[in-house]
Amino acid sequence: MFRPSGSGFRQKLVGFTLKGALYGSWILGIFPFTYDSWTRKLHRSKWLIAYGLVLTTVLVALVWTNDTETETPMRMEVFHRNPLAEQVNGIHDIQSLFTVAFILLRGYWKSGDIERIFNELLDLQHRHFRHYPLEDCCSFDRFVVYKGVSVAVEFISMVILELGMSPNFSQQLLVGVTSLCLMLLGVLLGASHFHLAVVFIYRYVWIINRDLLRLANELADGKEVSSDRVDYLLGLYHRLLNINTRLSDIYDYQMVLVMASFLIANVMGIYFFIIYTISLHKDWDYMILFVIPQAMIINMFDFCLSIAVCDLAERTGRQTSTILKLFNDIEKLDKKLDRSITEFALFCSHRRLKFRHCGLFYVNYEMGFRMAITSFLYLLFLIQFDFWNL
């Protein structure tokens, strides 16, 4: 009610975040499409792909040649004390590099499919959902802004972490750190494309739910509702689910890799922290109090966010079925309408809005909880393995 002034700001913030993500991706060469505003379509551009490939190669080369971080005294101390940490760290480095390369290459490889999906989403937006008021979907705005904030904060925290760990600044270090952080930003933006697409799908499903609810209300008040409206909604729902399946098929490997690298980073961070504070008996300086914890907290936030988005969409999909149950107790339901609703209900119960990566796991809170528990167990095992050194 007292939203107008606030909502304007929120909308602007959302628009700014989306634009920022778009331009950032263009600059970093991970969004190889150009937008044709006349036909409202995205087109794949070979030049942008080439630009992205060159840019990434340059960045990797820069990181490789200016790699100064392994010589930081703190790391050396930890590794000297604890050789296991060094081995695990090596694995994580290789995994991260592989992730970066894989995300970019798969993005280019599948760019045709991605183009089609984005075009279909644009088409849906323009042809069907343009007429619905969109500004009431608070969760959409919230998640878009969260994602933008999390990418920005992650970037800053990486810079702080890298600069904070090395005591002596040099030009070489700055170049290395900048290119490393840019590379990381590219990966994060690439992952956020999936995230944003999921949020958009969520919003469309939310709109369908709202419309169904409105139909139920109208029926309850004794009004006539034509079955075409339900059929129309079912058609939209069907298309959305199709898009969703294709989208998660394209992004599954990338998301699994990104999640794995987040989890490893968190476990490693806590492990380093324990070694540094407990077994090396260091004093509590700004390193311990601020730099390492902030990186871990932000990492966890980002991880939670990527799960929360999928969970939100999944929940909204479940709500559709629950809303359809409201049609149960309407007495004189038109035969045709009844059939449409039954069809919708059957469709919902057999095809759900779910995110399954590589056929390995569904992404929702349950899985997130299990992942958190498992990483805690791994942390315990790491500590046990290396108990003698503590």
Place this chain on the structure above:
Amino acid sequence: MSPNTWVIEMPSQKSCSHPYPRRISPYRTPSLNRDAFTRDSPAAATSGPSTRSHNHPVFEDIRTILSVLKASGLMPIYEQVSNYEVGPPTKTNEFYSFFVRGVVHALTIFNVYSLFTPISAQLFYSYRETDNVNQWIELLLCILTYTLTVFVCARNTKSMLRIMNEILQLDEEVRKQFGANLNQNFGFSVKFLVGIAACQTYIIVLKIYAVDGVITPPSYILLAFYAVQNGLTATYIVFASALLRIVYIRFHFINQLLNGYTYGQQQKRKGGGGGGRRHRGNGQHHPTPNPAIMEHFPEDSLFIYRMHNKLLRIYKGINDCCNLILVSFLGYSFYTVTTNCYNLFVQITAKGMVSPNILQWCFAWLCLHVSLLALLSRSCGLTTREANATSQILSRVYASSREYQNIIDKFLTKSIKQEVQFTAYGFFAIDNSTLFKIFSAVTTYLVILIQFKQLEDSKVEDPEPDQT
């Protein structure tokens, strides 16, 4: 944002929740609000004019536990508007709850302060370092859980009242339609309250006896408040279980109603009790006045479907209110059970230095937490099973004519793969299996802890290898 929310964020709920005048139902009851998904439905429908004055208080079954929670500021001290409606608390009462919560937070800050300073050091007297750390963490977790409980309760005041109103409204409809009074004896809640109080007192007495030297006032405050926090958190869990039990009774009632129409029951009535398989349908309130005839079925089924929707909504509402509290309580409980099992193990395996004090302390904690966990998971499991049973029972309804078949199919098609669950913030479902899961997790962590202990011991025994 809670994960299981049913609420679809409707645009400008105030205008949208009642876009149309309420339908006048052609049959006996006035229609319910159908806006089961809008965020704040009006506090209670003004339909159903209860002309009688308040001759009996609402929620009499659980009034003891409610009064404890009201006194501690966890529940709003609501006003009873009529027999089937409660209103928001008066200003004075609201201020009282607010004040109590403020005192609680002040005490919490004081306790955290004394935990982090050496004031409370005398309470951690154990032989080994790890035990002290464990107890310290346990205290901190307890404080965290209780603070969270208070915060969540304060935030959910309105939705709690809404849930209560919905339950009452539902009761009213049931009474109008079937003349049944759905009250039951909730003796278990009182028993649990007494048990919790006794257990906490016993634990505190044990603790005071175990500390050597004079106990300083801050330590007394810490201990007393610790006991109160534990007790109130446990009380809240009992309250949640009682609420679930209330929902269970309602679900059970409609299931019984439906059961009266099932094939087996029909046969039995025809044959004069020949079947004897299902006795549930012949409970105290007989479902239909004229048992052998299906003629009431269409009407009743509509009522039942609506009741079912409403009950599911209440069930979800309770879940949303208790989500965070349940997660933190389960975490705290898990930690306490694990550490106490570990302590017991250490006490039993240690040679010659078994302290009866610690043994009793561990047993008291284990009893308290295990019984609470059992109560919670049992109530959740019962309610969930009953909620899911409706479609099973409906599928057995003897539907001779095509018309009935349609009515039944309408419900069944919408219930395919739609199992409801009581979840802890979406992390895991709480039902009877939770108890099993928790105990398997406790075993795993116990083994890890014991391994750590052995490593520690071997490290002390052996001379350190060449270390810098």
